[in-house]
Amino acid sequence: MRPYIIINVAMALNGKISSASGRCKISSDNDLQRVMDIRRRVDAVLIGANTVINDNPELNNSRCRIVLDGNLKLSGNYHVFDGRIKTIIVSKYNKKIDNASTLFVKNTSIEYILDELYNYGIKSILVEGGSNVINQFIDKKLFDEFYIYINPGMVLNGTDLFNLKKRKIIFEIMSVDMGILLNVKGILD
Numbered sequence: 001m002r003p004y005i006i007i008n009v010a011m012a013l014n015g016k017i018s019s020a021s022g023r024c025k026i027s028s029d030n031d032l033q034r035v036m037d038i039r040r041r042v043d044a045v046l047i048g049a050n051t052v053i054n055d056n057p058e059l060n061n062s063r064c065r066i067v068l069d070g071n072l073k074l075s076g077n078y079h080v081f082d083g084r085i086k087t088i089i090v091s092k093y094n095k096k097i098d099n100a101s102t103l104f105v106k107n108t109s110i111e112y113i114l115d116e117l118y119n120y121g122i123k124s125i126l127v128e129g130g131s132n133v134i135n136q137f138i139d140k141k142l143f144d145e146f147y148i149y150i151n152p153g154m155v156l157n158g159t160d161l162f163n164l165k166k167r168k169i170i171f172e173i174m175s176v177d178m179g180i181l182l183n184v185k186g187i188l189d
């Protein structure tokens with residue numbers, strides 16, 4: 001069994017989800033409210049370790065923060081360790097971290113991790129990034145809902161969400177603020 005998975009990401013028109021210098025605001029105010037509503041509905045929000053290092057997000061309005069950190073490179077100076085909201089670190093190393101629980105996993109395949117999280121009591125997850133993490137879910141087609149907010153602007157030299165040339169996406173489209181929201185219905189290889 002695996003949790004219900006919602007992926008959400010904000011992308012610039014040229015496919016970037018962050019700038020070379022790290023965090024940049026790609027989403028819009030109304031779109032952020034939509035994301036906050038999802039955070040309130042799900043059991044946990046999941047991100048990768050690089051997103052913690054680059055963006056240091058607080059992940060407000062979530063009930064639980066899950067960070068994939070296979071090699072346990074994060075230490076205590078990030079908002080996810082502020083103790084305000086429960087944080088679970090998923091890692092190959094079983095080490096105690098202040099203000100977080102460690103979920104030790106013997107293998108880091110995303111299917112195995114989702115199975116372990118389900119057994120841990122996490123029945124629904126919002127996956128917020130970054131690119132490395134989201135692409136593991138896409139590659140295995142492990143999602144129930146997938147939203148991409150597209151900002152009409154360009155971001156230079158940042159992280160790409162994915163290689164659009166390799167993907168065919170089936171989606172519904174709607175406008176939000178100055179951008180557009182894709183509700184992804186399927187991905188063809």
Ligand SMILES: NC(=O)c1ccc[n+]([C@@H]2O[C@H](COP(=O)([O-])OP(=O)(O)OC[C@H]3O[C@@H](n4cnc5c(N)ncnc54)[C@H](OP(=O)(O)O)[C@@H]3O)[C@@H](O)[C@H]2O)c1
Nearest residue numbers: 009010018048049050051068070071108129130131132133
């Ligand atoms: N625009 C948006 O909506 C948005 C949202 C979030 C993030 N971002 C951007 O995304 C960028 C980061 O993306 P990224 O692709 O570089 O990194 P990422 O996906 O945030 O994190 C990747 C790291 O997470 C760990 N990880 C991934 N999968 C794992 C697994 N199955 N098990 C255990 N650990 C796992 C790995 O650590 P190990 O190597 O130790 O295994 C890996 O190095 C940031 O710059 C951020 O600004 C944008």
